[in-house]
Amino acid sequence: MADTARLSVRDIRKSFGAHEVLRGISLEARDGDVISVLGASGSGKSTFLRCINLLEIADAGEIWVDGEQIRMAQKGGRNHPASQRQVDHIRSELGMVFQSFNLWSHMTILQNVIEGPVHVLKRPRAACVEEAHALLRKVGIADKADSYPAHLSGGQQQRAAIARALAMKPKVMLFDEPTSALDPELVGEVLRVMRALAEEGMTMLVVTHEMSFARNVSNRVIFMKEGQIESSGAPEAMFGAGATPAFRQFFGHFGG
Amino acid sequence: MADTARLSVRDIRKSFGAHEVLRGISLEARDGDVISVLGASGSGKSTFLRCINLLEIADAGEIWVDGEQIRMAQKGGRNHPASQRQVDHIRSELGMVFQSFNLWSHMTILQNVIEGPVHVLKRPRAACVEEAHALLRKVGIADKADSYPAHLSGGQQQRAAIARALAMKPKVMLFDEPTSALDPELVGEVLRVMRALAEEGMTMLVVTHEMSFARNVSNRVIFMKEGQIESSGAPEAMFGAGATPAFRQFFGHFGG
Amino acid sequence: MSTLELLGFGSTGWGALLLAGAGITLAVTAAALAIGAVLGAIVAAAKLSGSVVARALGSAYTTVFRGIPELLIIYLIYFGGSSAVTAIGQAMGYEGFLGLPSFIAGALAVGIISGSYQAEVFRGAYLAVAKGELEAASAIGMNRALRFRRIIMPQVMRYALPGMGNVWQLSLKDSALVSVTGLAELMRTSQVAAGSTRQYFLFFVVGGALYLVLTSLSDQVFDRAERRANRSMPSAMGQV
Amino acid sequence: MDFDFLSSTMVTLIKALPVTLALFALSVSIGCVLALLILWMRVGGNRYLSAFAKAYVFVFRGSPLLIQMFLVFYGLAQFSFIRNGPLWPLLREPFVCAVLSLALCTAAYSAEIFRGGLRSVPPREIEAARSIGMSGFLLVRRIIAPIALRYSLPAYSTEVVLMMKSTSLASLVTVWEVTGVAQRLISHSYRTMEVFLCAAAIYLVLNFIVLQAMALLEYSLSRHLRAPAARKA
Amino acid sequence: KDWKTVTITLEGAYAPWNMTNPDGTLGGFEPELAKVLCERAKVECKLVASDWDGMIPALNAGKFDIIMDALSITGERKQVIDFTIPYAQTPAAFATVKDSALANAAGSGTEVKMDVGQTGVKEVDALKEAFKGKTIGIQASTVYAKFIYDNFGDTATIREYKTGADRDLDLQNGRIDLGFDDSVYFQSAFDAAKGELAFTGPQIVGPIWGEGEGLGVRKADTDLRDMFSAAIKSALDDGTVKTLSEKWFKTDVSPK
């Protein structure tokens, strides 16, 4: 039921031109849920996350956050959010880490991290700076606080993007391949951070190619195929005997 | 000896400001060598590949390709390639797949792939288009030939970048995390392509976080730490009993 | 009279008048640039907005004010504005002429023109801002105004600076047309000096040199701003 | 409204249109080539050429076109070595001088505009091109120019339109184009507003056409920024 | 209307008629005459400089009350503004470079009187023969331009300049062979040209140049026009104009 779920998505559909990328996706997440979203490249995982955040406007479907439905209106034959204020408010509660990082190039890493807390949440600056330093330490790039994004390695940028999203202290986090640029040691590190967040009750939706994460950290796994949820369930079931042939074929290569 | 090595790098050094990123790296690669470059985020792997390709100019050191040394000159107290023609020529024999893809945003995927063969190598256009389609099929994005990069998913962009580099038919390929945005199934696919290339005798230098690749496909593994080669050797030795403590700590998380 | 005397500051030299003219040129241009920045930002926003009406209005503004000769716009504002003010004055029982002050009319006219140039500069710069960075701003819940102030503005400034330098130059020179409103700016002062002394070359060259002085002052400001704005940019352009 | 007067004014002004158009077309095309040359000097890496380009832009962008034209036409001719030089048959012609000073001036502005466009080219895409062995002219032609052009167009369209209006200064050097003829009409009739409005209408139409053409070019160069078409053909 | 103060405008850049002194005050023939006229009309006068281009529209818009800027009384101008009686009437003549073959043409030093629209005058026809195939420079849209077109249009090339000063420069530069203009104006231009230029041919006087130069007023201000016409008449009658004229022009320009 919507009133107990942190995040609830119902029958989302989205096309780009003639190409139907999402063909009716539904999902419900409660406090502390860690949901892995798996699927082949191009199956619509990023698009799905972007629709939840309203960076793409779904053609049809409902999105509820904290029991509040995002109101939509028709304008010129196309779907549109009815209230920009509602959207801004909801977005500030949904954190997002982008596949391509999207750090603000005109700000240093520290500025990137404190931007949201200071200017959107209007928290006192000094406190934000302190927290930001702590976060940067946590992800291991404390020494890069005053560098610009263009001067960082790929993995450093990715960690900065994670720190930026966490600094907003969102209730729900949407991660789009948060460890793609990281080495195994750092992957372990970041996964540890995420596990701690989950224990603190944060809801997380994680697009990942990291099967070990899906198996060991998440409490639910969703396998997308061609814009639909092909199968979903607890990791033990999904990776165990209950695996559908398609999913088995997909993760079978894992461990190589 | 230089005359038998495809690619030979001697004591490369590079600093950004006060930060010494590469502190004397040497390496020799023969035909069909597949060398994995491993290392923590920020250890200088991308910078190393970029120096070989002269996208960054090393402060010191020698680079030999096909027994030909890249001539350097001092200008205004800084190192510079002496001949732009030589650089262009050598670059067209060194393929590069970037960590951040760097597709040309104003061209379709097909145009991206044929750009080099047609305009740098001056091969006939029709033949290039045909080869490009074959390459795009091989990496599984034949249907995206006429899309622009901005309309592709992360994994699709990465595969397009691989196709673009292969279209130049280089003698040496430099891959910077070529599978970071790919799902396990595709990783397997791309690794198969790379293995085939190795068998055809192509020399490859692959920065990767994919331990299974390092272990199973490459014939040499280099582990970088803080701008230096901490250890290197055959995968069996490196991952086996011969592993240094630092490297063991690094890959220990793998599969974990 | 020697050239030095002609350009000096004594009772027989034109130095003081020319400098005063340069001062007025600078003031008109600065005021016009400020007016134009406000108008330009509004018009650029209109042209980039989703509303068909706003886009049409924005295009009309940039087409008309870029498209018709500057002198006519100045005439329209100066004489048109003056007629309006006089008519109001007469309705309230005041006899005679009640023009818009020359400075205000001039700055307003040049500002309106400058706005149409700036709108295009801003629009071009906006298009150069990476879309992903705007999305990242939306994703943390920045509203439109905040996104504009914190992400778009600083980056637009970075990409717009060379273009703004051009607009400044254009306005600097459009301000020369303001003399029809009776304002003794640099161009008119040079012409008056040339006509009164019949030393046409001397005063044109000196006038041109004074414009160059104004330019070099503003170039310094723009250079500094550019350097500041570019701290965060990788420098791939200058390499092999 | 005196329609007879307006229509006869229109007819007179339109007769001067070919002069305006010729000045415009020649100065914009010559200016554009010069601008590229200046730009190349400016960013090419040679210290002296770069300093020269900077100085050029400074002088021609920094002083009023009116003064430049005056000096090119009346000033150059003061020197006897120019009057006796090989270029005099050309420089003697007012039309040549007008085109020359217009082109020199727009080159400075355009060079700055193109430089702004260059700066918007993503450095990573340039790197990708270098990595396959592109450099120099090929790199510029295939990668940098198309992207830079795309970002320069809004500002460059302004510059082109300005050139259309700047041709009006040519009457200073006895080349009687539309504005000059309009001013002549005014000094006969003293109907300033009416004549100017006719002239403005002509410029507005011309510039409207130019701006539409530029907008079309911009649109066709932005395909990669637009959403894909709703239905594949 | 009760005239107590009157604003008179002049360009302040048309020496010696009117000009600006380096200290910003106005000087020359007209400012001095204006002072006399205002005393006689018993009004207080304010002199302001303004641009020639906007003068007539600004007069009609009410920005000032009188134009005193060597403004010739012509039928065309009379359609938009009104004039007082003339306070000056000047002859016109050709000028050329002192040592040119055209110097001292037939009739030099004599005076020829012509009526409105008159052609076929013997002295002028002699000049026409002498100036065949030459280029004559005139100031655009003046009575002198019409005279040149009527009498020399078929045998000489005519070039129109925006200002007399531009034309004088080109005469010195050799782009044109002859100039034709107000001889009072020429006289002062010759001083500035350091004696390089000189008159050639006869001075042409008479009604052909119109009634002379008068003050321009708005059509509605007939009372003002009559006040100043009376003042001009008295200044002409007692020789004040002649005195001032000889001071500034070194010749008498009072209308005959």
Ligand SMILES: Nc1ncnc2c1ncn2[C@@H]1O[C@H](COP(=O)(O)OP(=O)(O)OP(=O)(O)O)[C@@H](O)[C@H]1O
């Ligand atoms: N242009 C630059 N200016 C300043 N510092 C830089 C620049 N490029 C890289 N660095 C620094 O050099 C170090 C090495 O960067 P590099 O990109 O080579 O790392 P990497 O090994 O590829 O890491 P990753 O696995 O995260 O991609 C990093 O600390 C980075 O911050």
Ligand SMILES: Nc1ncnc2c1ncn2[C@@H]1O[C@H](COP(=O)(O)OP(=O)(O)OP(=O)(O)O)[C@@H](O)[C@H]1O
């Ligand atoms: N803006 C767009 N315009 C047109 N097509 C798009 C656009 N964005 C995505 N697509 C297409 O939609 C499909 C799904 O894209 P999406 O980015 O959601 O994939 P993904 O599952 O995240 O893949 P990956 O693992 O490679 O990142 C792809 O085929 C892609 O080409």
Ligand SMILES: [Mg+2]
């Ligand atoms: Mg994706």
Ligand SMILES: [Mg+2]
């Ligand atoms: Mg890297």
